[in-house]
Amino acid sequence: MDPDIIDVFRQEAAELLEQLEKALLDLEQRPDDRDLVDMAFRALHTIKGSGAMFGFEQVASFAHEFESAFDRVRKGETSPSRDLIAIALAAKDFIRSQIERPDETDAMMGVCIISDLRQLIAGTDTYSVETVAEPVMISQADVEPLVTWRIRISFNKDVLINGSNPLLLLAELRDLGECQLSVDTSAIPLLDAMEPAASYLRWEALLTTTHPRAAIYDVFIFVMDDMELDIQQEIVAAAQQVPPNVHQVEQAEKTYAAPASVIAAVPAGNNSNQIESSSPRASAESRAPGKESSTIRVPAERLDEMMDRVGELVISQARLSQLTSSNGGGTKSVAEDIERLTAALRDAMMGIRMVPIGSLFGRFRRLIHDLSRDLGKEIELVTEGEDTELDKTMIEKLADPLVHIIRNSADHGLENPELRAAAGKAPAGRINLIARHAGAEVLISVNDDGRGLDTERIRAKAEEQGLVAANAVISDSEINQMIFHPGFSTAREVSALSGRGVGMDVVKRTIDGMRGKIDIATEAGRGTQITLRLPLTLAIIEGLLVRVAEGRYVIPLTAVEECVELSELDDTRSEGRSFLNIRGDLVPFLRLRELFDESGAPDVHQKVVIVTVGDTRVGLVVDQIIGSHQTVIKSLSKLHADVPSFSGATILGDGTVALILDVLHLVALGQGREAHKKSAILEYA
């Protein structure tokens, strides 16, 4: 089979397995939610179907076994217990490994999982005997020739009044085989004219089945007088196509549910919800609604390449603007048009690369589930800000560090149930995972309500390892940063999960690599919060181009608040104090000339660019403000990794390079220098 097609199946299966996992995990929280059971079944069923179609027979047969073992849950005879979910998750993992590494997967494991599953569900092991005896096959029917029928169903308006329920009939139709239903709602009148008890819907079904035409007739035999039925054999094997309007069916079912339940109260006592849950296969045949029409898979490298081209375009455009502004004339309006188009193209390109972080957060639910089981602690994961968008490449890089942080919080941070009870805390430990934008940064925090970091123990350990001198005066936050040191661990025992002092080192290195920062806030007995501060390392940003001495620099526009002139008074007074009065607020300022060790006299009228850094505002004194500049970020060579004041560089219209200021680090550098100066003065005195 075409490897490309198999690849498509793998990707699709990966998505479905993700859905399955999500449903199972949700089910653990809300065991009575029928929709979740159905969602799990739909995913599983589609895997089974497409697995068989793409030649993954083993996957299909295992999924089938899984499905039938789980059937009692679907019928509502057993409710999903924790153990059951755990085994179901293991089964899901098994399917994944069957799909991804079919050669290395031991079929015996599958048999064990299924027999466990059956034992748990049945409460006896009679089923497991059957498993061994009965060869694992999909249904016999699959061997028979399949025929696809196109069926048009249209009921008379008063069919409901007569006590028939079309939904039941449709459900019966579905039981005959693979069925795709679409609904025609065109006959529904305006609200005023609508009779609540009348039926206005018409259906068209594509049924792929081994049953004969007569079987289809039989379904409708009791209402034949009240309806029109048209059954035709389809020539094309339409079963494999995904109808573009699958979601309409679900919608229609909902629309329909209202009148149906009104009627139901009178003659039949049927409840539309029951119908839906008893026929989950309805939409099981469909893949995720509308997916294929709305998304296209594009290899990430192609996007990167496109991004590069857009970047080049932005540079050329900047150049063009520069040229036309000096020449003037008719070219100017063309240049402006191109500027507008380039900006739009750039924004669209950026949008393509942005992914909500929720996709990453979803993965941690499984981690928490497993950790909770392995550690014997009840853990609750609360996520916030799933919509926060980040560059796709950054999201991928964040997965590992977050796993380590969460693991650490669960293992070391959260206490065991007895200790929690003694401390008067709720039995379930809480881990919050929060993402949000703050200025030009994305903040991702993991907080737990555990015991907090033991700063003294960290210090003792750091001294023991020679990382800190015994009598050095360092702040608690500096001590806490020690946990990121390679090989550093205060754990007395190494557990399977953590304690080797490797994980946090990985976190530190990855975040450093992304030019991010890690903040730790901790309170003994109350918990720990670890915040990753990441720059929005998007490939292009809007910047303010400024000049300091001969050098030109770009300040990210997202950080810029306003620009003011440095008055002579403030300038001369700054020997003693370096702050401005901005509408009554005190704003300290830093002279970039000094920070950048520029010699020579500054320009007469210096300007101050007010930037926000976290929660505070700081002024940066420059010689000239040149203007706004679209900036294509070029990363600095790793030989310059020791220069934190710049987040990258950009190429100007004349081909020279301007550095992009990393405002946060720059201000920290300025503070460091001032502190140094002060201590020098103290020593001198």
Add this chain to the structure above:
Amino acid sequence: MMLAAEDHQSQQVLMLGFAGEVFAVEARQVREILDPVPVTRVPGAKPYLSCILNVRGKVIPLADLRLRFGMPPASITADSRFIVLEIYIADEPTTIGIVADKVYEVTELNTSALQKAPPVGMRWQPEFISGIGKWHDEFIVVPNLSRIFN
């Protein structure tokens, strides 16, 4: 990376004038030879790596090896050239520019005749030198670029 470690008896090298000496740089490491262009100073960087420049849309650091060797900085003359190299630093290919006073030629160098750098009698730190070779009856220096930049 080290010439001495190569199996070949001889190798293509680029001969550069540098602080009155002749340096031989492996030709396959050389990407481009540029006339000097305006460079941008990076405040706060190590002195020998204090500049960056734009090479075909990529921003690369420009190293002044004289400062690395503890000599006064290079002055740009009509003969000066920027040599763009691709070298391995921590197992990753890294593009970097160096300033040469003059470029002579690309030639074959007999690598088997390379001698170890003598521990005394040189102003270069011996760990930065892969070996001393001969070219037109002159001693030439084969620098160990990976070590210089690590």
